Amino acid sequence: MSQAPSGLPFARTEIQADGLAVVTVGGVWSADVALPDLAFKGDRVKVVAEDLGTFDSSLPSWLFARGRHVRQLDLSGLPARLQSLVTMAEKASETAEKPEEFGLLERFGTWGVDSGSSWARAFEHVGQTALGFLRMVTGKAKVNWSDFTLQLQTAGVDALPIVALLGFLTGLIMAYVGLIQLRQVGATVYVANLVSLAMTREMGALMTGVIACGRTSTAFASQLGSMNVSQETDALRALGISPVEYLALPRILAVTLMVPLLAVFATFIGVFGGMVVACAGDLSVEQYLTQAVRAITFKSFLVGFIKSVAFGFIAAWAGCYRGAVAKRSALGVGEAATSAAVLGITFIVVSDALFAVIFNLFNL
Amino acid sequence: MSGGRDILVCQDLAIGHGDRVVMDRLSFALPAGRILAVIGPSGCGKSTLMRALGGLDEPIGGRTTLMGIDLATAAGADRQSILRRTGFLFQGSALFSSLTLRENIEMPMREFLRCPAKEIRQLAEYKLALVGLADAMDKLPSEISGGMAKRAGIARAMALDPEVIFLDEPSAGLDPVSSGRLDELILRLRAAFGTTVVLVSHEVPSILRTADFCVYLDPETGTMGAYGPPKDFLQAGQAPKVHAFFTQARFD
Ligand SMILES: Nc1ncnc2c1ncn2[C@@H]1O[C@H](COP(=O)(O)OP(=O)(O)O)[C@@H](O)[C@H]1O
Numbered sequence A: 001m002s003q004a005p006s007g008l009p010f011a012r013t014e015i016q017a018d019g020l021a022v023v024t025v026g027g028v029w030s031a032d033v034a035l036p037d038l039a040f041k042g043d044r045v046k047v048v049a050e051d052l053g054t055f056d057s058s059l060p061s062w063l064f065a066r067g068r069h070v071r072q073l074d075l076s077g078l079p080a081r082l083q084s085l086v087t088m089a090e091k092a093s094e095t096a097e098k099p100e101e102f103g104l105l106e107r108f109g110t111w112g113v114d115s116g117s118s119w120a121r122a123f124e125h126v127g128q129t130a131l132g133f134l135r136m137v138t139g140k141a142k143v144n145w146s147d148f149t150l151q152l153q154t155a156g157v158d159a160l161p162i163v164a165l166l167g168f169l170t171g172l173i174m175a176y177v178g179l180i181q182l183r184q185v186g187a188t189v190y191v192a193n194l195v196s197l198a199m200t201r202e203m204g205a206l207m208t209g210v211i212a213c214g215r216t217s218t219a220f221a222s223q224l225g226s227m228n229v230s231q232e233t234d235a236l237r238a239l240g241i242s243p244v245e246y247l248a249l250p251r252i253l254a255v256t257l258m259v260p261l262l263a264v265f266a267t268f269i270g271v272f273g274g275m276v277v278a279c280a281g282d283l284s285v286e287q288y289l290t291q292a293v294r295a296i297t298f299k300s301f302l303v304g305f306i307k308s309v310a311f312g313f314i315a316a317w318a319g320c321y322r323g324a325v326a327k328r329s330a331l332g333v334g335e336a337a338t339s340a341a342v343l344g345i346t347f348i349v350v351s352d353a354l355f356a357v358i359f360n361l362f363n364l
Numbered sequence B: 001m002s003g004g005r006d007i008l009v010c011q012d013l014a015i016g017h018g019d020r021v022v023m024d025r026l027s028f029a030l031p032a033g034r035i036l037a038v039i040g041p042s043g044c045g046k047s048t049l050m051r052a053l054g055g056l057d058e059p060i061g062g063r064t065t066l067m068g069i070d071l072a073t074a075a076g077a078d079r080q081s082i083l084r085r086t087g088f089l090f091q092g093s094a095l096f097s098s099l100t101l102r103e104n105i106e107m108p109m110r111e112f113l114r115c116p117a118k119e120i121r122q123l124a125e126y127k128l129a130l131v132g133l134a135d136a137m138d139k140l141p142s143e144i145s146g147g148m149a150k151r152a153g154i155a156r157a158m159a160l161d162p163e164v165i166f167l168d169e170p171s172a173g174l175d176p177v178s179s180g181r182l183d184e185l186i187l188r189l190r191a192a193f194g195t196t197v198v199l200v201s202h203e204v205p206s207i208l209r210t211a212d213f214c215v216y217l218d219p220e221t222g223t224m225g226a227y228g229p230p231k232d233f234l235q236a237g238q239a240p241k242v243h244a245f246f247t248q249a250r251f252d
């Protein structure tokens, strides 16, 4: 023990007169330190050890990566236990087989054992998400950031066409219904106020939230639910990685970020939809826009924005939660998707009502 | 290799699902650097035991100490450290289906090791080559056979150079050549790193070749039939059921 070498890993090459490259390796090898950057030269290489301390598989893998293309590799100067690990890998690449049959693994996603729809489980999941968020902020959580960027795209950008279509039609319908009433009192110019106020405060966020439930909650529930089936979440837990942090957090963050942006987009498209109807007979474009700009205050914009953040969170969380508690079967995954959409839409409408009360109290 | 020290100790362990006890009164100790085979008929609770020993499921009763840490009370950092220092192959492989084999093995490394991407790649390629998958590294789990998925799962379990590795039926679905290679790999890992291995296997020759100890789970009594070196059970004597397991399988 006392004279065990403890230096950093090192490697050097000497080319002998007969062309044989002698590589000397030594030190303490660990996957946590920088390994020597050295390529094997020539097609005859002999590796010897000098002051070699403890090593993990970084050393055999280092040797394997360099030695596999060398025609004549002599490892006899290494300890037997190290030699055996390098040659084992070499043999593998020679006898590697071709695929014969196709296994049917479920898509990436899995966790939660029971299907408990209980409130306790739901609160626990919210708690885990919040805790995971804190751990992420302090840099402790393991988060799959590639899921985050993927979801920015699929839950955000890819939703633009449907959000545009539904936002446009919502504005159009509101203007149409509003005009019928306003014509009776000869106040058709206020249709612009009606549409823009409703879109900003209410419909932009609500429509986008509901679309997110239909598109995203269901997708998340089935992704994570099927990961339960294939034990992929178990595999994460076995590595000491929390599935909530690794899988749910990036999804929730991405959607909570994208839904407000989509809602703003829907709002403007809706106002435009109203304009198409209003300007078809009753108003001029200028009249409509002047009224609309007057109606959209910062306050109402803020109200809509706050709501859309909450709706985005709810939609993403509902999907992740139902996926997490999905039963371990194909049927369970389907149920999870359905119940995610139902749960998401219900929570969104209920919280919309709560927001109405709260904003009323604060006079927003 | 620190011989002698018991790395895994079970005392009166009871395992099961929910309230249903599958096995109880399990007591044994495994010294570090040894190989333990868990044997018994299908459905007797081998996978359940593995999950409890690895700290993935709560036992119904009793106590498991893994690497000196009591699994029942280990929380937070202790638990993390146990999970980080163990590897687990699930019976169903449980590969991440959206990642290629290489990415499956790189994932834990990227999360836990601080070395550069190039070295991680090199390590992952090496581990896949160890299990004979050097030519399938860029395939998705859905594009490979069950036996290949098993081997990729083994490579992932080995990704972080675990001190204890749990392998649930590693040789099921493997051809005899791959299965023999796997035995060899387990022995070499133990020789090089002193890795402790707990595995479930039905293959008597392979158990006799690799295992230092075996524990037989007897579904009729609901507890362990015997614990000891596999060679002891080749002679008729103390544990007739275990003897039958070893000898019957040897005749076919
Ligand atoms: N997720 C589960 N929920 C409830 N019971 C289970 C579950 N998994 C396995 N079991 C039951 O536990 C017993 C032991 O199963 P298992 O440990 O998988 O057996 P083995 O691996 O020895 O074939 C079986 O009776 C099985 O039906």
Ligand SMILES: [Mg+2]
Pocket: B046, B047, B048, B091, B168
């Ligand atoms: Mg099993």
